[in-house]
Amino acid sequence: MNVRLYNTLTGQKEPFEPADPNHARVYVCGPTVYDYAHLGHARCYVVYDVLVRHLRSDGIKVTYVRNITDVDDKILKRAAETGTEPTELATRFAEAYSEDMHRLGNLDPDIEPRVSTHLEDIVALVQRLIDGGHAYLADGDVYFSVESFPEYGKLSHRELGKMKVGASDRLDDAQTARKRHPADFALWKKSEDDAWGWESPWGRGRPGWHIECSAMSMKHLGDTLDLHGGGLDLVFPHHENEIAQSEAATGKPFSRCWMHNGFVEVDKEKMSKSLGNFFTARDLFDRVEPEAIRYFMMTVHYRAPLNLDWNLDEAGNVTGFPQFEEAERRVAYLYKTKKRLAGLPLKRVVDSDALSPTEIAGFSEALRESLDDDLNMPIALAKLAEFLKAVNELCDEAMRKKGKAPRSSVEQAKAGFRALEAELGLGAEAAELILLRIRDRRAKASGLEAAKIERRIAERTEARKSEDFGEADRIRGELAALGVELLDGPEGTSWTMAD
């Protein structure tokens, strides 16, 4: 393995070296399930999915843990607003989230721990921090004392004294009054008798947000993780606090490497629930193939911001997402190419000692190299573009009069598609199905009926048989005006929706 990753802790790209060279223990902060996953979540989990796929492609075992926060004050609040039971609300959104992850082509984590089933571990960790003098009780709450951990700030590279207290304008005065230091954070929050909560040595309550990740990651992966990931917004305070809690409790380094992905932005501002400028993954699934969303997330380096654009009509309705539409065309191109390769007639594939083009022969290695370098997915997609072009060239050549394709090249191209699926999770679907789905969705969006289109095509085929090209062209023109493109091939005429 030769993977280099940018480590937030050191601020540098460095070799990724798990404690056990053959086994990477990876923890990624999952969502708080009080609403549907938006595109920011989609990006984050696609990034770590590619990381896990790449490490596995490099031949090492990965234990991938991604939690679900199903106990949190946001869930409580949303449940109250909607008149639902918090647990029921969390369960519902956890299911939706899982469904969205699958549609985006993300692998399931090996372990997906939930706060609701780890209360004992959380309580034990809090107790350990109290016993060690790193946490204190205050009116039913338990707080972590940042001053008891001298290295506090090492991840986000800030010093306690230099931070502006209340800069985020989000402080709760009542809570602040209970703390010894403004940066102290809640490990356990008191719940009133009838409210959502669990019994603990300090009374009825619920865990603070940060402690759960420490408790669950260490339970499933040990005291020292190889890699901990999440969105850039988690660097401070969430991950900083995780380090403080975990290292204060164990005295060991919490994670060897910290990885953070950049935001999805709207008009150069971070997309977030609180700003209200978000699209959920589901909003997009109705408009484009989920795989196009996945592809699009890979067009920008994972640490850079990804700005989202869309078109509006005069009434202010969203009419389209040009970036996703472009990505969908690339995904369709990928599948068309894969289908052509698979459909090469056997007699056109011959033994030959001709050398394969490097774009084909070297594709798997090129993918590996680009991802080895801090998960450079835009480079991987550039290599993919060259690969697909070369595969099409190979097919073009084979389908010319008396044309042939060397068997070795065809096999290497097929291996290239397997590597693509393994590394990036692209091209995993059945080509026929996804291409038809794209076509039919576009037709539907234009208010067209497939049966009617096919009837006109049949009429045109008759006209062409009798060499009535005038009529054939009239029909072609008529359909083209509707956005339907006809493709005359040796097997007959097929159709697609124009891009």
Place this chain on the structure above:
RNA sequence: GGCGCCGUAGCCAAGUGGUAAGGCAGAGGUUUGCAAAAUCUCCAUUCGUCAGUUCGAUCCUGACCGGCGCCUCCA
């Protein structure tokens, strides 16, 4: 006030101390009954501005202009 990021062609976007990947759009060609698809060729003497270091800078340093993130909701 502290910490940090970004500014590359019409658009999106990689990248390197030695002369700018890839995609979209655009122009022309091959192919096709005509098309579409596919493919080929062309398309930034130039990397926000100005200085400096260097034999040489888009890449290093400094200043400036413009944009953004975090400093207890956040992926």
